[in-house]
Amino acid sequence: xxxxxxxxxxxxxxxxxxxxxxxxxxxxxxxxxxxxxxxxxxxxxxxxxxxxxxxxxxxxxxxxxxxxxxxxxxxxxxxxxxxxxxxxxxxxxxxxxxxxxxxxxxxxxxxxxxxxxxxxxxxxxxxxxxxxxxxxxxxxxxxxxxxxxxxxxxxxxxxxxxxxxxxxxxxxxxxxxxxxxxxxxxxxxxxxxxxxxxxxxxxxxxxxxxxxxxxxxxxxxxxxxxxxxxxxxxxxxxxxxxxxxxxxxxxxxxxxxxxxxxxxxxxxxxxxxxxxxxxxxxxxxxxxxxxxxxxxxxxxxxxxxxxxxxx
Numbered sequence: 001x002x003x004x005x006x007x008x009x010x011x012x013x014x015x016x017x018x019x020x021x022x023x024x025x026x027x028x029x030x031x032x033x034x035x036x037x038x039x040x041x042x043x044x045x046x047x048x049x050x051x052x053x054x055x056x057x058x059x060x061x062x063x064x065x066x067x068x069x070x071x072x073x074x075x076x077x078x079x080x081x082x083x084x085x086x087x088x089x090x091x092x093x094x095x096x097x098x099x100x101x102x103x104x105x106x107x108x109x110x111x112x113x114x115x116x117x118x119x120x121x122x123x124x125x126x127x128x129x130x131x132x133x134x135x136x137x138x139x140x141x142x143x144x145x146x147x148x149x150x151x152x153x154x155x156x157x158x159x160x161x162x163x164x165x166x167x168x169x170x171x172x173x174x175x176x177x178x179x180x181x182x183x184x185x186x187x188x189x190x191x192x193x194x195x196x197x198x199x200x201x202x203x204x205x206x207x208x209x210x211x212x213x214x215x216x217x218x219x220x221x222x223x224x225x226x227x228x229x230x231x232x233x234x235x236x237x238x239x240x241x242x243x244x245x246x247x248x249x250x251x252x253x254x255x256x257x258x259x260x261x262x263x264x265x266x267x268x269x270x271x272x273x274x275x276x277x278x279x280x281x282x283x284x285x286x287x288x289x290x291x292x293x294x295x296x297x298x299x300x301x302x303x304x305x306x307x308x309x310x311x
Contacts, residue, residue, distance in 0.1 A: 001080035006030035011169045012085035013047035018173025028077045032088050033061045065095050103138040106172040112193040115143035116201035121161045124226035130154050133171045135179040146190030149179045160228040209233040213259035217249035217276030235310040243284035250277045259310040266294040269304045
């Protein structure tokens with residue numbers, strides 16, 4: 001089958017690599033226009049574009065797929081199916097109808113559990129026991145199309161947004177390759193989603209990473225893991241903003257106000273929470289790199305001392 005692939009970040013690039021390794025016929029790749037990045041703010045090609053160029057596949061980077069000219073350009077590729085993964089552009093109804101078999105989306109959630117932009121992080125933060133990949137037949141709604149194939153994976157107690165992203169990216173590539181084989185065989189059937197079970201995975205914001213110490217230690221730990229590596233979690237100590245990279249929830253209770261530093265040992269700094277306590281093991285001070293609490297103590301920094309209050 002003639003495949004057009006549409007995606008932009010690393011998650012999508014992994015799927016594209018799998019399709020190419022499995023010798024699928026990718027006749028064109030759509031990705032977001034190059035964006036400024038790095039200190040020099042130079043225009044950088046997306047990870048998907050880099051994979052496509054290395055494989056010698058034509059790359060298309062329209063600002064929008066709404067203009068008729070862009071739709072005609074896509075139609076000229078005569079795609080049997082369009083594979084979409086974290087593309088970042090809305091696909092109008094006219095585009096959805098161009099490929100013979102429509103557009104298939106690689107979604108990083110067991111639909112309908114998490115629809116929207118950040119299903120990986122929301123699943124961790126919510127304390128979900130498992131997540132996975134859903135291959136979905138795209139329609140005009142937001143992740144509302146028929147489910148074609150699902151692959152599950154447990155969410156481990158030490159999973160971060162980064163580790164789960166990488167695992168799901170690999171699963172996504174394998175799942176879409178499997179789905180395409182079943183499509184060719186005429187064995188790919190759709191199942192409607194139950195809208196009553198759907199949650200919206202809102203786009204991540206840096207402000208959400210501000211830790212609310214009145215919450216439970218379990219919730220805070222999950223947030224720290226979910227937002228690692230981006231957008232990160234942080235707390236304020238006076239005028240200093242401290243970034244929290246790793247932390248573990250403890251069951252021990254405290255009578256101190258939430259946000260109070262209780263102990264500072266080489267294996268971590270314990271902080272009172274609304275319920276339980278949090279043991280912080282890796283932090284980042286302003287103008288510094290992330291470091292363990294042991295290194296922080298060795299450096300003689302007078303921060304995160306017992307009795308200090310975080311907010």
